[in-house]
Amino acid sequence: MRFVRVWRRLALGLFGACAFAGEKSLVLPANMKALNCAMPEKENRFLGSSAPGQLFLPGEAVTVRLALAKTEEPLALEIQEITTRDPERKIEGMEGFTDTAGHAPLIGLEGRPVVHKLKVAFGDKPETEIEVPNLSVPERFGTYALVLLRGKGVRTFLGTVARVPKPREGGNLENTPVFGEAGFLDRPERFAHRAAAYQRMGVHGLRLEIGWNERKDGTYDWGRLDTYFAALESGGLQVMITLGAHPQWAWPFTPHQTPASVRPNWDGNPYWGQCDWLCDPKLYPRYGKWIRAFCERYWKGGKGALWGIDNFNEPWEGGGISGWARDCVQYRAIQKLIAENAYAVDRRIKMCAASSIMNTEDKLYSDGSKEFDQYVDVFTDHYVVPSMCYGPMVARARGKESVETETWFVNSEYLLPQGMCQFMAAGQLRLSPWHQRVLYDGVPGVEDQYHVPTPVCAATAAFNAFVTGKRFEKIVFRDHLPWVFQFGKDDDPDALLVVFGQLMSIGGNDPRERVWWQVDSAPGGTMTIRNRDRLLRFFDLAGNPLYERQREVKLPMSIFPTYITCAKGPKAAAARLKEAVIEGKRPVEILPRDFATRVGPGAKLTVGLHNCLNRAITGRLALKPPAGLVLKAAELPVKLAAGETADVAFELASATPSPANAYPCAFAFTELTSRRFQNLREVSCEYQETLHAAIVPKGTKTIDGNLDDWKDVPGVSVVAGVQQAELTELLRRPWLDLREQKPDGSFAEFKLAWDDKFLYIAARVNDPTPQSDLPSFAARDENAFFHSAASDQREPYKSWLAKNHPGRSFAEVPFVYCTPPEAFIPFRRDRLHVALDVADDWHDFAPTTDRVPYGFHAVPDTDYEYSLYLCQGGKSEVWRHLAPGVPRIHDFPRQPRGQRTTGLVPGAQHAVKLEGTIYTYELAIPREELATLKLAPGTTFGLMLRAGNNKGPHVDFGTDKAVTKLNGLTLHPYWERSANCGARWTLVE
Numbered sequence: 001m002r003f004v005r006v007w008r009r010l011a012l013g014l015f016g017a018c019a020f021a022g023e024k025s026l027v028l029p030a031n032m033k034a035l036n037c038a039m040p041e042k043e044n045r046f047l048g049s050s051a052p053g054q055l056f057l058p059g060e061a062v063t064v065r066l067a068l069a070k071t072e073e074p075l076a077l078e079i080q081e082i083t084t085r086d087p088e089r090k091i092e093g094m095e096g097f098t099d100t101a102g103h104a105p106l107i108g109l110e111g112r113p114v115v116h117k118l119k120v121a122f123g124d125k126p127e128t129e130i131e132v133p134n135l136s137v138p139e140r141f142g143t144y145a146l147v148l149l150r151g152k153g154v155r156t157f158l159g160t161v162a163r164v165p166k167p168r169e170g171g172n173l174e175n176t177p178v179f180g181e182a183g184f185l186d187r188p189e190r191f192a193h194r195a196a197a198y199q200r201m202g203v204h205g206l207r208l209e210i211g212w213n214e215r216k217d218g219t220y221d222w223g224r225l226d227t228y229f230a231a232l233e234s235g236g237l238q239v240m241i242t243l244g245a246h247p248q249w250a251w252p253f254t255p256h257q258t259p260a261s262v263r264p265n266w267d268g269n270p271y272w273g274q275c276d277w278l279c280d281p282k283l284y285p286r287y288g289k290w291i292r293a294f295c296e297r298y299w300k301g302g303k304g305a306l307w308g309i310d311n312f313n314e315p316w317e318g319g320g321i322s323g324w325a326r327d328c329v330q331y332r333a334i335q336k337l338i339a340e341n342a343y344a345v346d347r348r349i350k351m352c353a354a355s356s357i358m359n360t361e362d363k364l365y366s367d368g369s370k371e372f373d374q375y376v377d378v379f380t381d382h383y384v385v386p387s388m389c390y391g392p393m394v395a396r397a398r399g400k401e402s403v404e405t406e407t408w409f410v411n412s413e414y415l416l417p418q419g420m421c422q423f424m425a426a427g428q429l430r431l432s433p434w435h436q437r438v439l440y441d442g443v444p445g446v447e448d449q450y451h452v453p454t455p456v457c458a459a460t461a462a463f464n465a466f467v468t469g470k471r472f473e474k475i476v477f478r479d480h481l482p483w484v485f486q487f488g489k490d491d492d493p494d495a496l497l498v499v500f501g502q503l504m505s506i507g508g509n510d511p512r513e514r515v516w517w518q519v520d521s522a523p524g525g526t527m528t529i530r531n532r533d534r535l536l537r538f539f540d541l542a543g544n545p546l547y548e549r550q551r552e553v554k555l556p557m558s559i560f561p562t563y564i565t566c567a568k569g570p571k572a573a574a575a576r577l578k579e580a581v582i583e584g585k586r587p588v589e590i591l592p593r594d595f596a597t598r599v600g601p602g603a604k605l606t607v608g609l610h611n612c613l614n615r616a617i618t619g620r621l622a623l624k625p626p627a628g629l630v631l632k633a634a635e636l637p638v639k640l641a642a643g644e645t646a647d648v649a650f651e652l653a654s655a656t657p658s659p660a661n662a663y664p665c666a667f668a669f670t671e672l673t674s675r676r677f678q679n680l681r682e683v684s685c686e687y688q689e690t691l692h693a694a695i696v697p698k699g700t701k702t703i704d705g706n707l708d709d710w711k712d713v714p715g716v717s718v719v720a721g722v723q724q725a726e727l728t729e730l731l732r733r734p735w736l737d738l739r740e741q742k743p744d745g746s747f748a749e750f751k752l753a754w755d756d757k758f759l760y761i762a763a764r765v766n767d768p769t770p771q772s773d774l775p776s777f778a779a780r781d782e783n784a785f786f787h788s789a790a791s792d793q794r795e796p797y798k799s800w801l802a803k804n805h806p807g808r809s810f811a812e813v814p815f816v817y818c819t820p821p822e823a824f825i826p827f828r829r830d831r832l833h834v835a836l837d838v839a840d841d842w843h844d845f846a847p848t849t850d851r852v853p854y855g856f857h858a859v860p861d862t863d864y865e866y867s868l869y870l871c872q873g874g875k876s877e878v879w880r881h882l883a884p885g886v887p888r889i890h891d892f893p894r895q896p897r898g899q900r901t902t903g904l905v906p907g908a909q910h911a912v913k914l915e916g917t918i919y920t921y922e923l924a925i926p927r928e929e930l931a932t933l934k935l936a937p938g939t940t941f942g943l944m945l946r947a948g949n950n951k952g953p954h955v956d957f958g959t960d961k962a963v964t965k966l967n968g969l970t971l972h973p974y975w976e977r978s979a980n981c982g983a984r985w986t987l988v989e
Helices: 002-021 029-035 188-200 223-234 281-302 328-345 357-364 371-375 391-397 415-425 455-467 570-578 724-730 735-741 789-793 797-804
Strands: 045-049 064-069 075-083 108-118 127-132 142-150 154-163 205-210 238-243 306-311 350-353 378-382 401-406 472-475 483-487 496-500 526-530 536-539 552-556 562-566 581-583 588-592 604-611 617-624 629-631 635-640 645-655 663-671 685-691 695-697 716-720 746-754 758-766 831-837 864-870 876-882 909-915 918-926 940-948 955-957 984-988
Touching (some): 029 108, 045 154, 075 154, 108 127, 142 455, 154 455, 188 223, 223 238, 281 328, 306 328, 328 350, 328 357, 328 371, 350 357, 357 391, 378 391, 415 472, 415 496, 455 562, 483 570, 562 570, 588 663, 604 617, 604 663, 635 645, 716 955, 746 955, 758 831, 758 940, 789 797, 831 918, 864 909, 864 918
Parallel strands (some): 205 238, 238 306, 306 350, 350 378, 378 401
Antiparallel strands (some): 064 127, 075 142, 526 581, 536 562, 588 604, 604 645, 617 663, 629 645, 716 746, 831 864, 831 940, 864 876, 940 955, 940 984
16 A cells, blocks of 8 residues: 555654654653743653653642752742644644654643742752652643742753543443554563553553564463563553564575565665565464464453454555565465464454555455455554545445554644544544654653653543543534534433534645535634533543633634533534534535536536535625636525535526637635624635536547547646646647647646447647556566566575575565566556546445545545556557456456456457657447446536556646545545546537
8 A cells, every 4th residue: 555655654764763863742942942941851850650651540649759960959840731732833844753743743831830849858969869749730631741940040841740531431442442552562661551551541452563473493482472461451451463574483585584576786674565574385384373372372261451463564565564575365375374263262353454445455355255254353454544544334344343553643632633533434443543652752861762741641531531432423514514523322421522613634735635625624713602501511632621601612613623522412412513603714615517518608507506504695606707708697696505505507698619628717605694694704705717518529439549530529638737827827728739838747638429339538648757668467477576486587686595595596485576566557557547437326335424424535436447558569458447346456466356357348449659758548438348327418427537647747637626525436546545536527419
């Protein structure tokens, strides 16, 4: 999964810097400046406290231990609550451990500090260790900085403690939302202490990566694991084990790992997917025996800490970060081996796979069968953000569960509920939202890298205390603001509502990640909630009550979250929130659609308007057309109920068709304020977009790479990588003008036609980096991607064998990759890439629109998907990626295939020509292939068109249209997002 690889590489790159350079997430100069104190020092140290992890429960007395340098000056401790709740407060640059969350947070100060005077008897020693009992830490939940005050004005940061809510009773791994990281348990002597700290955060489950730890003589080394599991059991924690590398003696080329797909100048580094770390398959039975012994030792009849087993960490095709570099046949064999041996101990042990739903389906379900349903219970994802997330839908269809077990994007309080809510609304039952490095920092002179808690600990404890045992039920309002995420049933008085005025894009900055992106990305606004009867109870991110005496509560329409409970349950709370008065927020999405007929008098330009507010609105929509188009009425009245979407049609009085089929239009909506809302300030709603006649005229085409017979078919031009103002101007120019204006640019012109037998698609593409000839994909030798005797004569393998294993051959490991597989796959080539949405069904998935808005997570909008590409010798191929009944796979070598699968399209006609930097694509897809597309005038269908570029930006039709958003299930590969098929085309005579 390439997206995960890139994101995780960033994360681990930063983690590496943190681990070796001592980077922090809290103890940073900018944060010390906010506290008006010096950085911590070895001379005066915070040694610890009377609570595990410095996390104190309600009512617990706080005792801290300090080491202080001798001084004659008076000493005191200042206790100041600190927060990371303001999205605008962040440390510029890359200072600190930020992981995937971006900049490190800049702390804010909450309330007034408390000063606790110290009495210290130093004697004749230069340093004294003291205990300070009953430290004046408030009962208020939160994180408190401890600043040493010396004499007149000398201030030094010592550390932090936190006050957290008591964990909810009955919590366990399966009903607790936040999933922990085992890296926090770093040393055996601290295992029990770390587990107790997790327990206070309400964390009941975590992930631990281990290897097969059998000695060559057959004895097992359980020492470290025994200590680990004993600590987990004492802390009430359960663990998902990720089984990884095998012992050195078991490697095929012991004592060396097996080189995988590496470059000729490989330096011998076995990490980052460059080597295979697994045993000879002949040893699989021995591995299975160890798995059974492991499960018997730590399952303990269901009373031990073992919960489930994941088969390898990120076992990507071609090479994974943790040492996987084998084909999917081997993965299937090991998955079956693990399951059979674990299930022999107890069927309740959970079997997990395979770090992304894309990888799981590629490895276990490529043949479309249900064979591996018996060997997997839980689908695991890593960094599969909501716009790409569909694992929970696969899980539901197969009677499984789906969880996110690595999504390290949280480094502040406000990010935690944003991410938890969005991922759980997308269907994940639980997730690991942070790396342990953002929970704690170290301080000089104390040998503990996880010593002083950051505000993320308190935020985690509060979220878990509220949500443990309460599954995500729904987004309460699925067609209008505010965003209200419900955890718990409608009538549950302990249920939680998490309220936002705005969502944020996770894993990127593109607002098209989100639904209603025009409105949701617009800044500003407030919502005022009536609460005279105290029906609603409000809480901050640490779990403290808010607004207890206020009859009205005003909240910002921002990404900042608010927790709400209601004694009568969420249903009663929702009725109150529906009446909230939203002010200063853009009210509507303006959703123009391309012309569905030829542009001329009487043609209609249809605009959808979506009222995103929780009240009815009345107003007028104005349209400013380009020169050449004259409207019968340039302004039309609009009346919309709360959350309603309706169409407004502007009719053309006269028209001069654009030679480039491009019509830049400007839209403006003005709300007419009613008496009830007469005090609301007006918010402008404007939008601009270049529209086209998205029509497919009837007419037979000759498929020969010559587009002369397409001259009268209106096309659409798309330019990649330019600013919007320049784009608007460029799109008004015909193809030849574009070539003159942007000879080194990436741009394309697409056209469609049809007759009774075919749907025709043509494209001309300017590609500054045209791809050299590639072999036929259909005729590829799948075995050539794996080691054989041929590797013995290739570098660096030849030299590696001569140096380390003379006389041996790579023919011994024909299951290990020697060539990366992706470059040859059609979705990685220069290509014409097409996705069609011809039906409203969800394929093998159940719709989720009863719980979340359409498009909140990845949606299976593509029914048919094809790539047309050039091969050696001027030949071409058209490859079917998807069609009804075809499994969602990525065409990796040696994937088992079912009767219905990807492949060449029978009966298709196609041609590709490359002249300089210009590709000409021509494709005819037969009616028999497009069985569910009715070839008749008036038929409309969704379409995504891409001129794919293997070395530069893709040229995508639909990216800049209001009716589209980013989606992970529109085009392959599914670990990358593209615009969806929201743009509609119409067959005409």
